[in-house]
Structures are given as structure tokens and as C-alpha cells.
Amino acid sequence: MRSLWIAAALSLGAGCIVEAPGGEKSLPAERARAVVTQVPPLQVKNGANLEDKVELVGATVQPGKVLPGESFKVTLFIKVLSEMDVDYMVFVHVDDAEGRAERINADHRPAGGTYPTSQWKAGETVKDEFSVYVPPGMPAQGLNVFVGFWDPKTDARLKLKNTEAVRNDGNNRIMLAHVPVGG
Numbered sequence: 001m002r003s004l005w006i007a008a009a010l011s012l013g014a015g016c017i018v019e020a021p022g023g024e025k026s027l028p029a030e031r032a033r034a035v036v037t038q039v040p041p042l043q044v045k046n047g048a049n050l051e052d053k054v055e056l057v058g059a060t061v062q063p064g065k066v067l068p069g070e071s072f073k074v075t076l077f078i079k080v081l082s083e084m085d086v087d088y089m090v091f092v093h094v095d096d097a098e099g100r101a102e103r104i105n106a107d108h109r110p111a112g113g114t115y116p117t118s119q120w121k122a123g124e125t126v127k128d129e130f131s132v133y134v135p136p137g138m139p140a141q142g143l144n145v146f147v148g149f150w151d152p153k154t155d156a157r158l159k160l161k162n163t164e165a166v167r168n169d170g171n172n173r174i175m176l177a178h179v180p181v182g183g
Helices: none
Strands: 016-018 044-050 054-062 071-080 089-096 125-133 142-151 174-180
Touching: 044 174, 054 142, 054 174, 071 174, 089 125
Parallel strands: none
Antiparallel strands: 016 125, 044 054, 054 071, 071 125, 089 142, 142 174
């Protein structure tokens, strides 16, 4: 995939919570609409632990290869390890693997903006969906998708605790996936 551009309006999907067995039976409306009983098979397993607050369980990327002028959809599955009092944002940096094209930023509020991190409950798994647009004529042959969490008020990122266990760049950016670009 060539350097990715986020479409003028990110195609943010609705947030989703995956309840652990024995979870709450009556949920607030915004949670009830988003609850699923099973996490679909993951294409990318991860396990990144961010300050014992969240774990990036994994993600799906569809399609697994794109052409310039097309979009791909990323679905993150985030396990809540402890409750937070900050409304973090998800940052998404899409870099040309060969460094020839400009970075695409797709920072956004998780769960389509409907379920802020300050409301997340320990033990939940939150689903976060977004789309990335690859502009026509982009020269990249592959795109690296990096993700993480940051506080827009302080500009501080949540720190990756298990740096040896997951691919990362040493700056609290988790290397989620490499997406090929081209025919």
C-alpha cells in the first residue's frame, strides 16, 4: 500500500465491547448496542501492555493488501486492564515502509467516539474500528501501521511496558501490521 491518507472524514465504526463470561446483564444503552459475545478470529495478535491500563490484544486489517485509491479497515481489540480517569485518544501513524511518502495520521477517539476511555471498565474488551485511505498515485509498496494511546491535554503517550514482547519503534508506537500496496 502506498502512503496512506486518512479520508477527509475517518470512517469510524461504532465501538464495541466484548463482555467476559458473567458480565453485566443490564448495560447502559451505549454499551448495550456495542456488546458482542465473541471476538472474531484475529489476523494480527499483539499483547502490548500500555502502563497496565490497556492491552492491545490484536487486530484485523481488511483487505490484507490494497491498491492506491482504495481504503483498508482496521479493527483493534483492546482489553481494559484498569479503569482510567483520562480520555485517551488512539493515535495511528501509517508510514511508507521505504520512507518515500509522507506519514498518514489517523488519530481518533476510540470506539467511534461513543465510549470514552474514562468510562471503560476493567475486564472489558473494546473494539475500535477505523479506515485508512491510500491516495491514488502513492509510490509506497508497503505501509507500516503503528498505534498507541495518548492524552490530548498533555500530549503524553501511554508507555509500552513489554517492549521485548511486541514490535515497536522505541517511542511507545506499537507496530501493528505491514500492509502491502499494489496489484
